Amino acid sequence: MTDQSLRTEDGESAALRASLVIPMRNEAAYVGRCLDSVLAQIRDRDDVEVLCVDGRSTDGTRAIIERYAAQDGRVRLIDNPEYIVPTGMNRALRVARGNIIIRLDCHSEYAPDYIEQCIAVLERTGADNVGGYITTLPGEDSSVGRAIAAATSSRFGVGGSAFRVGGPEQEVDTVPFGCFRRDVFGRFGSYDERLVRNQDIELNARIRRGGGRIVISPDIRLTYYNRSTFAGLRQQAFNNGLWNPYTIYLVGEGLRPRHFIPLVFVVSLIGLAALGLAWWGFWLLLAAELLLYFTVATVMAWPAARRANTSVVLVIAAFVQLHVAYGLGSLWGVLSAPFRFGLRPRRAANVPIERSEA
Numbered sequence: 001m002t003d004q005s006l007r008t009e010d011g012e013s014a015a016l017r018a019s020l021v022i023p024m025r026n027e028a029a030y031v032g033r034c035l036d037s038v039l040a041q042i043r044d045r046d047d048v049e050v051l052c053v054d055g056r057s058t059d060g061t062r063a064i065i066e067r068y069a070a071q072d073g074r075v076r077l078i079d080n081p082e083y084i085v086p087t088g089m090n091r092a093l094r095v096a097r098g099n100i101i102i103r104l105d106c107h108s109e110y111a112p113d114y115i116e117q118c119i120a121v122l123e124r125t126g127a128d129n130v131g132g133y134i135t136t137l138p139g140e141d142s143s144v145g146r147a148i149a150a151a152t153s154s155r156f157g158v159g160g161s162a163f164r165v166g167g168p169e170q171e172v173d174t175v176p177f178g179c180f181r182r183d184v185f186g187r188f189g190s191y192d193e194r195l196v197r198n199q200d201i202e203l204n205a206r207i208r209r210g211g212g213r214i215v216i217s218p219d220i221r222l223t224y225y226n227r228s229t230f231a232g233l234r235q236q237a238f239n240n241g242l243w244n245p246y247t248i249y250l251v252g253e254g255l256r257p258r259h260f261i262p263l264v265f266v267v268s269l270i271g272l273a274a275l276g277l278a279w280w281g282f283w284l285l286l287a288a289e290l291l292l293y294f295t296v297a298t299v300m301a302w303p304a305a306r307r308a309n310t311s312v313v314l315v316i317a318a319f320v321q322l323h324v325a326y327g328l329g330s331l332w333g334v335l336s337a338p339f340r341f342g343l344r345p346r347r348a349a350n351v352p353i354e355r356s357e358a
Contacts, residue, residue, distance in 0.1 A: 017047035018119065019098030023080065023088035025055035027106040030225065031064050037109040039072060041116070048115070050075045051092045055083035086191035086199040093185055101185070103177040103200075107139075111221035118179035121169075121217045128184050128212035129204060131175025132220025133163055138228045145228035147314035150307065152226055156300035157319055159258040169217040173256065174204040176222070186352040188212065194250050194345075197243035205254035233318065234325040241329025249337040250345050263334070265293075266327030 020038060024031060035050070042048045052065045054077060062077065069075040078095065080088035093101065102118055104110070111117070114132075121130045136153045138145025151157040163176050178200065188207050191199045204214050227233045244259050268289060276283035294316070301315035308315070 016049055016098040017045075018049075018100040018102055018115065019092070019096035020048065020050045020102045020104055020115070021053060021089060021092040021096065022051065022104045022106060023053045023055070023085045023092070024057070024061060024106045025080075025083055026057045026059045026061060028057070028059040028061045028064060030106040031061055032068075033109060034104065034106045035065075035068050035075070038104065038115075039068075039075075041110070041112050041114065042074070046074070048074060049097060051078055051096060052076065053078045053080045053088035053092045055080045055088060082193070084193070084196050086193045086195055089191045089199075090193065093190065096182075099182045101180045101182060103180070105177055105224070107225045108134075108177075109223045109225075114220060114222060117217070117219045117221075121215065121219055122179055122181065125169075125215045125217075126213070127171075127215040128188075128207050129175060129178045129180045129214045130220065131163065131178050131214075131216055132222055133167065133216065133218055134176055134222055134224045136224050136226050139225040140228040142228060143310045143314055144230060144318075145226075146308040146310040147305070147318045148228065148230070148233050149226050150301075150304040150310060150315050151318035151322055154300055154304050154319075156296065157322055159261060163216055167216070167218070169215065169219070172214055172216045173208065174201050175214060175216050176200075176224070178204070179220075184212065189352055192251065194341075195243065195247060197240060198247040198254065202247060202251055202254040209253075230317065230321055234321050237322050237325035238329035238332075241326035241331075242333040244330050245333030245337055246341070249333075249341060260330060262323045262327035263330035264327075265323060266331055 020042075022031075022034065022038075027034075031052070035052075038050060042050075050072075052069075052075065054062050054065060056079070065075070065077045069077055078088075078092055080091055082088075089103065100119060100122065102115060117132070118130060121127075136149045138149045163172070163174075184207060188203070188210050192202055195202055208214060227236055241262060244255055244263075247254055269286065272282045272286035272289065276286060297316050297319045298312070301312050301319065305312040305315045
């Protein structure tokens, strides 16, 4: 790949191989582990920079980044006063000096050859964005934490989310985080700053709609640390579900039907329960649906629990809370979108990102 000629803020020429961008907020418990994982694999490289985009953390995250930056000049702290990921990514893209942009996440650790493999797969496949399969581990090693990790690594738990359940090298709709060619953001535009969540999915949908290719490869390996409590799982699932209708309302596309299966499930439970007040036969249908759900959940939970060394009951409980919280979030999103964004939300411009120059 031909390197572009870039300029630093002081006007000096700087054509770097890659910019690693890590958006974060209040990640003091994870940022050190993440940076150690990244810096260990670029120890002898001076053609890579690490951009830590902090959303005004209040838990000591910034101080940790500053310590790393003082010890390693490749680490830079970028302020993100709007807090959210898409604004942080766009801010980083304007100052990034790399010809390849690798977006990372604080809740993850990366294989020793993660960066090398990202670049290799990007060049070998000719894709516009590449990523790898996630191994999900609990943030804390407990029975509940392992059950949550098992549920969020199961096809029954997360549906057809390929990057969570494994597979071969293939073209996909989206990948976790992503390794992009720099010109992607010139050809397809920036992150949509209205999307607190789903900004990666929406960007990847835009890339594919414009003729670009997204490839996932088992050569690219990373570990994600999931929530370790049911309360944390419910909060995460509700917010993920909430932003699915919001994304469709604002953008009009980007998500697959599988993203709305929990919504259909929750609406069917509520609807059958309500209709049963008029005719008891609907309660029989409700009982049949619940029986089917728990039968499938038990069948899927049994091997998952054995692999994770946790309780089958806890994995079933994780499935239920994941699906119900996600579905309730989506239901609330459908009901609240017009009030939150207005009846005719303005479509984002998604202007191409150009690097700032002095």
